[in-house]
Amino acid sequence: MTKQSQQSKCYAAALKMLMRREHSKLELRQKLNLKDFDDAVINGSISLLVEQKYQSDERFSEAFILMRFNQGKGPIKISMELKSRGVSKFDLTLFNWFELAKDVKSKKFGDSKFLDYKEKSKQKRFLESRGFGFDEINQAFQ
Numbered sequence: 001m002t003k004q005s006q007q008s009k010c011y012a013a014a015l016k017m018l019m020r021r022e023h024s025k026l027e028l029r030q031k032l033n034l035k036d037f038d039d040a041v042i043n044g045s046i047s048l049l050v051e052q053k054y055q056s057d058e059r060f061s062e063a064f065i066l067m068r069f070n071q072g073k074g075p076i077k078i079s080m081e082l083k084s085r086g087v088s089k090f091d092l093t094l095f096n097w098f099e100l101a102k103d104v105k106s107k108k109f110g111d112s113k114f115l116d117y118k119e120k121s122k123q124k125r126f127l128e129s130r131g132f133g134f135d136e137i138n139q140a141f142q
Contacts, residue, residue: 025086058090077130098136
């Protein structure tokens with residue numbers, strides 16, 4: 001296969017992935033690697049997609065944060081997931097994490113005001129596992 005035809009096949013494959021949903025550069029690179037494209041070809045295709053504004057890590061992070069927020073995930077978990085997808089610059093300040101922690105807690109456990117220590121600890125661990133920080137968790141119990 002010529003370099004030119006491999007380049008266009010790689011570009012088409014990446015574009016097809018981006019039509020389904022936003023991907024980070026790292027995700028695209030990993031998926032294209034699985035399809036046995038050359039590193040140079042992959043880098044060229046991704047660069048072209050970025051240049052044409054079809055791929056944007058910023059747009060990916062915005063969509064990803066919104067999706068995870070709507071799933072009731074906290075900022076700690078979301079930022080770890082974004083970093084594992086190769087995105088290091090993102091903005092989590094657009095959302096009210098305190099309100100989300102309170103909503104997630106009441107959806108899962110109800111709005112009981114009087115909790116024993118064991119039940120309160122269980123609920124706090126749950127919120128922690130969802131990726132909420134100390135401040136958001138404590139605020140959810142007030």
